[in-house]
Amino acid sequence: MQWEIVIGLEVHTQLSTNTKIFSGASTAFGAEPNTQADAVSIALPGVLPVLNKGAVERAIKFGLATGAHISKRSVFARKNYFYPDLPKGYQISQFDLPVVGQGALTIQVEPLVGNAQPYEKTVRITRAHLEEDAGKSVHGNSQGVTGIDLNRAGTPLLEIVSEPDMSSAAEAVAYAKTLHSLVRWIGICDGNMQEGSFRCDVNVSVRKPGEPLGTRREIKNLNSFKFMHQAIDYEVQWQIDTIENGGKIQQATVLFNPETGETRSMRSKEDAHDYRYFPDPDLLPLEISTEWIDQVRQTIPELPQAKINRYVNELGLSTYDASILTASVETAVFFETVLTAVPTDPKVGANWIIGEVNAQLNRDGLEMSQCPISAHQLGGMLKRISDGTISNSGAKEVFRTLWSEGGDADAIIAAKGLKQVSDVAAIESLVADIISANAEKVAEYRSGKDKLFGFFVGLAMKASKGKANPAQLNDILKKKLDG
Amino acid sequence: MSLNITDVEKVARLARLAMTPQEMQAAQVQLSNIFGLIAEMQAVDTSGIAPMSHSQELSQRLREDVVTETNQREAFQSIAPQVEDGLYLVPQVIE
Numbered sequence: 334m335q336w337e338i339v340i341g342l343e344v345h346t347q348l349s350t351n352t353k354i355f356s357g358a359s360t361a362f363g364a365e366p367n368t369q370a371d372a373v374s375i376a377l378p379g380v381l382p383v384l385n386k387g388a389v390e391r392a393i394k395f396g397l398a399t400g401a402h403i404s405k406r407s408v409f410a411r412k413n414y415f416y417p418d419l420p421k422g423y424q425i426s427q428f429d430l431p432v433v434g435q436g437a438l439t440i441q442v443e444p445l446v447g448n449a450q451p452y453e454k455t456v457r458i459t460r461a462h463l464e465e466d467a468g469k470s471v472h473g474n475s476q477g478v479t480g481i482d483l484n485r486a487g488t489p490l491l492e493i494v495s496e497p498d499m500s501s502a503a504e505a506v507a508y509a510k511t512l513h514s515l516v517r518w519i520g521i522c523d524g525n526m527q528e529g530s531f532r533c534d535v536n537v538s539v540r541k542p543g544e545p546l547g548t549r550r551e552i553k554n555l556n557s558f559k560f561m562h563q564a565i566d567y568e569v570q571w572q573i574d575t576i577e578n579g580g581k582i583q584q585a586t587v588l589f590n591p592e593t594g595e596t597r598s599m600r601s602k603e604d605a606h607d608y609r610y611f612p613d614p615d616l617l618p619l620e621i622s623t624e625w626i627d628q629v630r631q632t633i634p635e636l637p638q639a640k641i642n643r644y645v646n647e648l649g650l651s652t653y654d655a656s657i658l659t660a661s662v663e664t665a666v667f668f669e670t671v672l673t674a675v676p677t678d679p680k681v682g683a684n685w686i687i688g689e690v691n692a693q694l695n696r697d698g699l700e701m702s703q704c705p706i707s708a709h710q711l712g713g714m715l716k717r718i719s720d721g722t723i724s725n726s727g728a729k730e731v732f733r734t735l736w737s738e739g740g741d742a743d744a745i746i747a748a749k750g751l752k753q754v755s756d757v758a759a760i761e762s763l764v765a766d767i768i769s770a771n772a773e774k775v776a777e778y779r780s781g782k783d784k785l786f787g788f789f790v791g792l793a794m795k796a797s798k799g800k801a802n803p804a805q806l807n808d809i810l811k812k813k814l815d816g
Numbered sequence: 817m818s819l820n821i822t823d824v825e826k827v828a829r830l831a832r833l834a835m836t837p838q839e840m841q842a843a844q845v846q847l848s849n850i851f852g853l854i855a856e857m858q859a860v861d862t863s864g865i866a867p868m869s870h871s872q873e874l875s876q877r878l879r880e881d882v883v884t885e886t887n888q889r890e891a892f893q894s895i896a897p898q899v900e901d902g903l904y905l906v907p908q909v910i911e
Contacts (some may be wrong), residue, residue, distance in 0.1 A: 371888065383879045386881060614870065
């Protein structure tokens, strides 16, 4: 029986401000417990919140980057719940008037099953709102007590809520990755998932095609794309099995356990979601002027989607290649720097980055920002491929040396004698030698044994110590043999 | 609209207030009176008036994103009931 999967995401991005959303305490990661918990963060009576301009600016930036409506006037609300890491007893958030309204994000989906082709999809973003983070509970220090560190309390978050537009784990992961890349691209979030700067809640339900939406369960706090994929796959199967065995899905919040690969319902109290939102009387409405929005617009770099279009339309790359080259701002900058060395051949730069560079980064477990070869070094080498100085196999050797020892392509080519022979006369004489030394094979070839061509190429390459320009060699060999 | 005693119990639980049955009954009357006031306000014709989220017609002043607070952990923790290794201690919370 066919089932349809419906997925929506809520993503909490920690904004890269210096200070908290409502006070001048530092947000630097890794400080000693409670040394960055000021009077506002610990909710001493009588303190008042004062909104951080940097947090609002980042929210505007996000809204502009997703083509969303920026509210000229938005309102902060109190979301009430009791937990020791929330000392006020409420979280300041936004409810019915968020700062960023409806927007959209275009994603490139790479299906993980079968031979399905990559495709493009647009996911609608419902809203994005500003709110404060809670503190951290530290369990297991002493018996019977929980430790509370309020350094994180009050850290600015932008919660980005999508419409339930995704219909597979692959789409959900593609959306999360695209969003992750975008917030780093526009510089509003460092994207560090280990430190909790980018946390995803995934709402999953299943239904039969054409039927109304099923009851959803929310998988909380996923901080890796791999876990997200596993958690959704497990959850979907669990819901389908439950319904097919005659059960019903209860709305619930679940946690993913990476060790067992399972999702499990959290114990939830009946009043857990009775948040009693109301406008925070401590905070006046937030007004954002058109001038401010225009100023922020000036600071937005060319966005990934615009780059993809430009790479496809102006550089002639495929959409798929373009999307890989724009997966992170570092990769795009790398590619564009390489392009300045070989401006007439974008494809060669793209191929080397998507192929050798990415493969080698994966093998060494490195990010693009840690790439041992600079874009200038790679560009220097590609220049020598496109002007015919080195062959592709020679380039691979130069690349390996650049990667492990560094240096400069021209120096490596000279030191290793990798310059290929493109001198027609030299190749012709070499071919002539081979033909006269292998009269028997030449006769066989001429009587129709075409397969022998490879044998001659091999001999000629060997004779040139691998330095003959392969295209020229092929041409000359063919001419002499056939002639 | 008036509240029944179950509503009062729920509100008290949400607010983490321990109340005696007598207090609940008193609160039921008081809260119902407040609802009466709200009902009176809701009866006013407000068509054509934009909703307000704050009693003052002002907007938020913003703070520059600059660190102004220093570490005052020692002072703050001197009035906390229990601390350990810089952490505030609370009765154990199980997730």
